[in-house]
Amino acid sequence: MWVCTGCSCLCDDIEIEGDVIRHACRIGAGLYLNRSVARTEPLIDGKQTDIDSAIERAVEILKDSKRVAIYGLNNSTLEAQKIAMKLAEKISAYVDNGSKFGKLAEMILRKEIPSTTLENVKDYAYVIFYWGCDIHNSMPRHMSRYTYYPRGKKRQRGYEEDRFLVVVDVRKSHTAMLAKKNAIFIKSDDDRKIIREFLTALEGGIASGDVLRVVKEIKKSDFNVIFGGGGLIEGLGNELEEFVRFVSNVGYFIPTDYRTNSMGFFKSLFEAGIPKANLEDLLIDEAVDTAIIVGSDPLDSMPFDVAKKLAKLKLIVIDPKVSFTSKIADVVIPSAISGVECGGRMLRSDFTEVELKPIFKSEFDDAKILKSILGGL
């Protein structure tokens, strides 16, 4: 049995027999089968070197720089993230992982918003909301492994009778196409407006037909769950008060951030007491001169104008795979693929700790590299 680290589902029922990987979705299978494709090599200014000199050069760059940002860490284990937080404290660096779930994750950690585990969802949940996320594509096994389709202790009669699916999205996504019998798709133009409508209906007021139908189903059960994705975060903006009230009226909230260990990142950050920075804002303000990129490709994902500014920084990339960012980096330190070549612990999207079961062994992983950089300083 292998624990897949393709997304934050962290499926722990994967079987591997030679070159055949069973039960994993295309993301997980791709991660395992293509593990030896496009691997990085230790580089300094584009020239090949050995890993120790690359780490030494990284330490030199960090010593010379005024303000550093640490970005990524989503594919690193909790152990590596903790060392990264120590490093950030030592050089007073900004820390960011590129995810927008920070506020809600912190609220869950502070217990200001009720949350539950995916096992409980499987056993007890009746109404399941997917709000602003196309879960079928971002975390393919989420619905079949944990939420809508499987039968649980108190939900024995299957998805057609014992579950009610609500998909709220701006477009008819693949997930919305699954809303058929005992399910509803609500097209959203304004998330806050729909939440207000739900709140009115829950308190016995007047609302549209779709909302009233969902509220009728919500009242049938005391265990309902809302999965919120990037769309919901964008839709809510900074006004979370109504949403929190909505969640406590309905049941529980679980974020659906596809980034593998993004929740682990927020927990490490929360425990270390470091505020989350936003690298894009820092780049626009030109507040940093060096960036350590761990297992991420911001040059690819950031807007062009911001990415142009990122390319001008001194870049230290710690990544097992070649990326756009690693191609222009000053120092590239090859690492191990978490879960495949190095073990540790990670947090699933519902903050449940999962122990990884690596198949291969690697000499260097994120934790070791960050530790030697920290030691060098």
Place this chain on the structure above:
Amino acid sequence: MPSPMDIYKLLPKTNCKLCGEQTCMSFAFKLIKKEKKLEDCKPLFEPEFEEQRRKIEEMLKVVEKATETGLIVNEDLCIGCGNCIVVCPVHVYEDPEGAGSGFGIRLEKPILRVENGIVRVIDVSLCRRYKEKTICVACRENCPTSAIAFLEEL
């Protein structure tokens, strides 16, 4: 999917019985059910029927892709979500602790299994549609990427 009538129109229509069937119409039916092969119709392979034979071969291409239950899996569209495996009523009955509870299927020979990120047909003899028992479309209904199709719906 081609109808037996479409195929019958292109057959020699002589009821020669060389294929072992009583009529060309019944041969057309069995051709679609994959119980007979096109090669069994010997007169069709004579030069005068060549054009008609090609047309039938073209029609039967889609039938050949399908399994005995009419299930067609388009591997390019599948993302391996496993919805089809968990919703399958036979899988739930045979493997309640595995597929029924959302885990990877534990049966030695299931109907479908995700291998290398793509759903593969392993053994259709368990399927409720096998030998036309029940018309069940649970797997197709829960595949939003249209990777699963059934012959009669094409």
